[in-house]
Each structure stands twice: as structure tokens, then as C-alpha cells.
Amino acid sequence: MAHALLRPRRTPAADPPSPHTGPTVSTGLLLLISAATGLAVAGNYVAQPLLDLIAGELQLSTVTAGLVVTAAQVGYALGLILILPLGDLFERRRLAIGLLTATAACMLATGAAPNGAVLLAGTLLTALASVAAQVLVPFAVALARPEHRGRVVGTVMTGLLLGGLLARAISGALAELGGWRTVYWIDAALVLAVALLLWRRLPRLHTRAGPGYPALLASTLALFGREPLLRWRAGIGALSLASFNALWTAVVFLLAGPGYGWSESAIGLFGLVGVAGALATPFAGRLADRGLVQTVSGAGTAVLALSWIAIGAGGESPAWLLGGTLALNIAQQSVLNSSQNVVYALRPEIRNRVNSAFMTAFFVGGATGSALASVVWAAAGWTGVSVLGCMLATAAFLLWALERSAARAGRRSPDPTAA
Template identity: 35%
Template sequence: MPNSEQPKQLSKTLVLLMAVSCGLGIANLYYNQPLLADIGRTFGADDQQSGLVSMLTQIGFAVGLFIFIPFGDILEKRKLITVLLLSVGVALISLSVAQNLTWVYIASFMVGLTTVTPQIIVPFVAELAPPNERGKAIGNVMSGLLIGILLARTVAGFIGDLFSWRAMFGFAAAMMFGLAYVLHRYLPVSQPIMKLSYSGLIRSIGQLIASQPTLRESALIGAFVFGSFSAFWTTLTFFLEGPNYQYGSSAAGLFGLVGIVGAATASLIGRLADRVSPKYMIGLMSMVVLIAYLSFWLLETRLWGLFIGVVLLDLGYQGVHVSNQTRIYSLLPNARSRLNTVYMVSSFLGGSIGSACGTIAWQRWGWLGTCAIGGVMATAAFLIWLGHRLIHPRREVQ
């Protein structure tokens, strides 16, 4: 039986620590993107083979979400976070010393599998925050998470140019070991809110999917939007190294700095989600992602056009993501980790599909193919949102 929620203190300092932790944690998934060409050159791989590194990392993350995130409802969260951070540190060391492409593939999958602490921290924040400030708290932490995603590319690009891609993953491993110590010392102890066996916990996930239409809608929209987001970032390095620009990996990383403009809006979006129904924000932000791809397509040879598109893409993705999470965390307080499991597994399966399709489209049709894949996925997300509004025009959806 679920325990009643106990009010806890969520200070500004703790929110900042959790935001920074999410950013550092999630960055492990994205260090490889500006380094794909360098990794490929090391092992004599083509663009499509190199692109599999990003896809396998995201697939590993989706599997890790399904395996580990439900534990957040039945285990003490601080210990769970510490163990996972130590595990991803070991996986990153393995990746940094990889001797062949198969080794890189396996280590990348293991990095994704163990890089799930941010998705334990986000429901933890929702648990600690007062209901009337939940969207704001989630938005603040999500700002840290998305800034981590974007800065990961910048940092990896520069370290890859200055040293090597191996040095980047060794540095990341050291950060994970340090972060494990800090969070173990400063995070509050969180008692489990459910008493279930792991098998019962997993079975209950299927029951949540069947009984919660808002969860199903959010999961599908999240999958398509993150797929659209991933298609761009996976192929950007190849595009920038092509004849239009002829830039190196550090230039691809610099685009992460541009995207911080979009990431910085997460706190504002979270506040709006506390005051305005997040279902409307989702439709609007899905359209912003589509407009970003129109900018990429129409202004592909103009650097300022790419800058505008990156800001719009990150703004739209962040808006959809924060609004979706605000919706689902309000459904069943005692099942937040499992709700987050469904949502995030769907999102990252969509992200891995977007990475794979984006890479294939780039190989066959160039930048136009990448824009087509991203635009189609963004359109699908908007149509799911619109279809639900048309089918259930009078139903109030959170």
C-alpha cells in the first residue's frame, strides 16, 4: 500500500544542486555527438557506422530507464543515485580505452544504460516541491538538464579538438565519481513511497499505460519531439564538416551555446505550466519545433539561419518536455517514478529512432533528408496533440 506523502523542504540551494547534477549526468549521452567523425576516423568507420554510436547510447538509456527508474518508487533514492553514478563512471572509463568499434558500441550502450540518474532526480524534485510550485521547480531543474545537454556538445567539441575523444570520456568519468560523493553527502534521505516487489512494480507500469490516457498522449508526443530533436544533433557534425561550412568538431559544439537561449526559458515555461494548462503549451511548442526545421531547410547555407533554428528547436523541445512532465506528475503522486519511466522510455526510443533515421537520411539525401525526417516527426507530434483535442473537445486534460 502507498505511504502518504510527507511534506519536505525544497530549498533554492537544493534545487540548484539537483539542476547541476541533472546537467552533468545527462551530458554523458551527448558527448559523443560532436565527436562522431573523430571516433569514425580512429577506427576507419563511415558516417553511418559512426552514427550508430549515438543511436546505441540512446537505446541503452531507454533500456536503463525501464530497468532502473521504477526502483525510485520502492528504494531509497539517494543510495540508488549514488550507485548509478559510480556505474556510469566505470562505463565511461571503458569507452575511453576502447580498442575497436565493437568495443565502442558496447561501452556506449552501457553508458546510456547507467546514465539514468537525472530521471530519478526529476521525480524526486516533484515529490519535494509544493503542488503550486511543482511546475516552477521542474522547470528550474530541466533548465539545468537541457543546458547540460547543450554544453556537453560544446565541451566535447573543444576537448576533442585540443586533446582527443578519449580524453573527453575520461574527464566525464572523473566528474561522475565526484558527483556521486557530493550527492551522497547532500541529498536528503527519501523513504520509499510504495511497498511492492519489483515484478509487481513492472506489472503496474502496464496498468498505468492502460488506465491513463494523458500518459499515453504525453509519451507519444515526447517520442516524436525528441526524435526530431535527435535527428538534427546527430547529423549536425557531418553537415558542418561538409562543403557548405568545412568546420571541425568544436564548431558543432559551439552550437550548444546558441541553444542555451532556448534552454534558459525552461523556468519560465515551468511557471506558465503552473498557471496555464500545459496541454496548450504542448501544441504551441510542437509548432515551434516544426518552424525550426523550416529555418534549417530554407536557410541551410546561412550560418545565422542555423543559429535561429537551433534556438527555436531547443525552445520547442524544452517547452514540450517540461509541459509533458508537469502533466504526468500531477496524475498519481505515488507512481511518479513509474509514470516517468513510461514517458522517458518512449521519448528516448523516439530519440534513438530519430538519430538512426536522421543518419540514414543524411547518407542518402543530405541535409534535405535530415530536415525532412525532423519536420515529419515534429508534425506527427502536433497531429497527435491536435487529434486528441478534436476527438475529446470537451474533456479537460491536465
């Protein structure tokens, strides 16, 4: 069954209708895809507000508990480089549904974990399969008209981001009602439900016969050498997510510690602060459609760095922590959306591989930020984490400035979406 589900089609098949003349993705289908991406990635974030609770039940150290976040990022990065390019080889609806089904199965296994080793393995495998979300993003883009690309990316990414944010918020409340394992089981059931709906609603999206799998992976990695703009944007994305994850990894320990003493449900609700960032994503997408991609990128990276001043003061002040986190989330999602609009315009004929290369670098940066935050928290507390986050965000801003300088000096191909 699984073999048939993912069997590549070696005979040429009709391409989907041209986004210039064919039907565009309907609003209902776009919202369904958006919801599916959110549920797919939710399993990668449900553990974040529960780290203290899970550590206590499974007798894990603080550093080991923090590695749950890192395992999710590493698994997702591996899925992006090893699985996502298959969207340029397999029929994409079958690939997306197969990955969603695997995500649900891995979540069930993670929820039954008897120890830390199984928990980390289950988290990594869940994240590996959850790249179904990134198969669906370019799927929606392929059905959209070029002039609507920013809006479509913004809508689908809003669902993806809300999935992670609401997972943090809801998981705390569910854990208090039925334990942390219940969170994984409920999410698995929801993923299976949305997979069934997508099976009924998604159009088939065929890909003509392409290179074999080894050549597919090699061509994906080769994009970094061939596309200078991809390199710039991958670096900016990696540093911005590293800064973002530094906050969300360490803030759980801050809020659960003696200074705050919050419960799991309260820590989860704190994650709702990030909803502002998700809601800002469609706005950033519309600005991109108006040719303001670089304005969004520059302002986003600058605010990302400045937000850490308030976050640092938040070690003892909930108001500063709330304000800084709000700014950080809006800035991060604006940077991501603007970068996606740039890279998706590079090579439409191999968009899954371009997306794979960019998002792999993006989540490798995120995994690095999570791991560094766990170590820095243990060594230097909240002040150390704040310095780390600010340095990473500042590096993202400087990299954006260097990209613009290189463009003006004519050292790379023109950015087709530059403001």
C-alpha cells in the same frame, strides 16, 4: 557493497515530509540536483560533435558513427524502463548515488574503447546508468509543494538540458587539446565528485514495501493502458524528440562536410545554440504553474514544425541554420516541460513508474529519430533530413490537436493541468 547499496527496504519506513506542510527543497539543494542531472547525462552527448573524429580514428563508416547517438538513446530508454521504476521500491538516495557511480565507471570504459564495438557497448551502458538523472527529477518534485512543481521541474530540467548542450560545446574543445578520450575521463571525474556531494546533502527518501521487480515492471507498462493522458503525452514526446534528434545527429556531418568544413571545437560550440532552449524551460514551467500547459504544448509543437523550414535552408546558409536551430531548441524544451507537468500530476504515489513510462517512450522516439537521420543523410543529404524532421514535428502537433479534440469530446479523463 553494491548489493547493500541497492538493497530494497522491506519494512515500512516513514514517508518524506508532506509537500503541503513539510519543508520544501532548498535552493542550494535544488541547484545541486540540477547540476547532478546535467553531469549524469553529459556522457550521452559528448560524442555528437566528435563523430567525424572518432570515425576516423576507429575506422568507422558514417552510418556506424551515427549509431553512437542511437546507442545512447537506446541505452537511456532501457534504463528508463528497467531501472527507473526501482525508485518506487528502493531508498532513492542510495539508488541515485549507485547509478551515478556506475555512470562514471562506464564513461571510463568508453573512453578506453579500442574499436567501434566497445565504443557502442560502453555508450549504451553509460546511458543505461545515467538514468540517475531521471531518479533525481521526481526526487526533487517529491520535496516540492504542488504549487511550485512547475518551477522545480523547470529548474532541474534546465540543469539536465544544459548538461547535454554544454557537453557538446566543451567536448569539441577538449578533444582538440587532449583527444576525444579525454572528454570521457573528465566527465567521469566530475560525476564522481557530484555523487559525493549528493551523498552528503540529499535527504533519505524511503518507499514503503511494494511489489516485486517483475510486478513493478508489469505495472509500469500497464500504465499505458490505464492512463489515456499518458499515452497522448508519450506519443507527443516521442515524436518531438525524434524530430529534435534528427537535427543533432545529421548537423555534425553537415558542419564537418565540404560545405562548412568546421573543426570539432567549432561544431561543439554550435551546440551552445541550444542553451536558449534550456533557459526557456523555467519560463515554460512558470507558465504551467499558471495553468497554461496546453498553450505551451500547442505553440511548442507548431514552432517545432515551422523551424524546419529555416533549418532546411541552413544547408547553405549559417544564418538560417542558426535561427532554425534556435527555434527548434526552444520549442522542444517547452513541449517536454509542459508534458512532464501533465504526467507528474497523474499518480503522485507512483511517480517514478509514471516518469519511467513517459520517458521510455520519449527516448525510444529519440533513438528512432537518430537512426532515421543517419540513414536519410546517407541517402538524401540535408534536404532529406529536413523533410524527415518536419514530418515528425508535424505529427507531434497533430497528435496534440487530437488530444485536445478528445478532451473536448469527453473521451478521456479531464487534464488536471489543462489551460
